[in-house]
Amino acid sequence: MYDFIKTLQFRHACKLFDDKRNISKEEFETILEAARLSPSSFGLEPWHLLVVENAKLRELIRSACWDQPQITTASEVVVLLSRKAEFFKKDSEYLNEAFGRKAKEEKMLGAVKSAFDNFITNDLATDAQNWAKMQTYIAGANLMNAAASIGIDTCPIEGFNAAKLTKILTENVSVFDALSYNIAFVLTFGYRVSEPREKIRWPLEKIVTFVK
Ligand SMILES: Cc1cc2nc3c(=O)[nH]c(=O)nc-3n(C[C@H](O)[C@H](O)[C@H](O)COP(=O)(O)O)c2cc1C
Numbered sequence: 001m002y003d004f005i006k007t008l009q010f011r012h013a014c015k016l017f018d019d020k021r022n023i024s025k026e027e028f029e030t031i032l033e034a035a036r037l038s039p040s041s042f043g044l045e046p047w048h049l050l051v052v053e054n055a056k057l058r059e060l061i062r063s064a065c066w067d068q069p070q071i072t073t074a075s076e077v078v079v080l081l082s083r084k085a086e087f088f089k090k091d092s093e094y095l096n097e098a099f100g101r102k103a104k105e106e107k108m109l110g111a112v113k114s115a116f117d118n119f120i121t122n123d124l125a126t127d128a129q130n131w132a133k134m135q136t137y138i139a140g141a142n143l144m145n146a147a148a149s150i151g152i153d154t155c156p157i158e159g160f161n162a163a164k165l166t167k168i169l170t171e172n173v174s175v176f177d178a179l180s181y182n183i184a185f186v187l188t189f190g191y192r193v194s195e196p197r198e199k200i201r202w203p204l205e206k207i208v209t210f211v212k
Contacts, residue, residue: 160183
């Protein structure tokens with residue numbers, strides 16, 4: 001079997017972590033690197049990761065996340081934020097910086113900025129902030145699979161009260177600004193205490209159509 005499939009089979013939504021085991025700094029940095037290297041539409045990397053190290057804040061976050069015990073038993077807790085629409089407005093500082101990193105000349109920069117503006121204004125089936133959230137889930141998937149590839153468990157947590165969690169972050173995290181960021185989801189990392197249940201998935205025939 002291919003190693004990557006083994007990794008995907010190892011990964012499961014871990015409901016409880018061994019709170020005595022910590023992920024090493026080196027391994028955690030490797031996992032974070034997988035988010036950094038993630039692909040994104042127009043290469044805009046519209047995410048920001050909050051690594052929550054403070055135990056009291058983890059308790060508060062847990063209270064907004066349906067009291068799920070993963071949050072306080074995990075070795076690492078990351079809140080994945082996605083940028084809001086203001087960052088993607090024509091000529092925003094963020095767009096100029098992000099596109100400016102890559103464009104070799106002014107003409108190219110203008111062309112990519114106008115292509116992006118046309119995309120976000122006319123072509124996208126959703127709004128800019130939902131689009132940014134979707135990109136952030138790609139980085140999240142890479143974080144989970146990178147962790148699994150080195151034997152580390154994860155649980156993604158979307159089970160939270162958005163208003164409550166937003167309030168908690170606003171009051172406790174100086175870089176968090178609810179006008180600038182949406183919360184995509186919370187991702188917990190650690191080591192399992194029990195083996196997962198068998199995976200239940202649709203068969204390929206149900207989810208794939210080969211169009212000839
Ligand atoms: C974005 C997202 C949010 C999720 N939120 C939660 C959650 O809040 N709590 C939880 O226990 N599992 C959560 N899950 C886990 C799913 O229930 C789980 O991935 C799915 O049932 C398949 O099981 P497996 O991941 O163990 O293979 C979430 C999964 C994803 C992708």
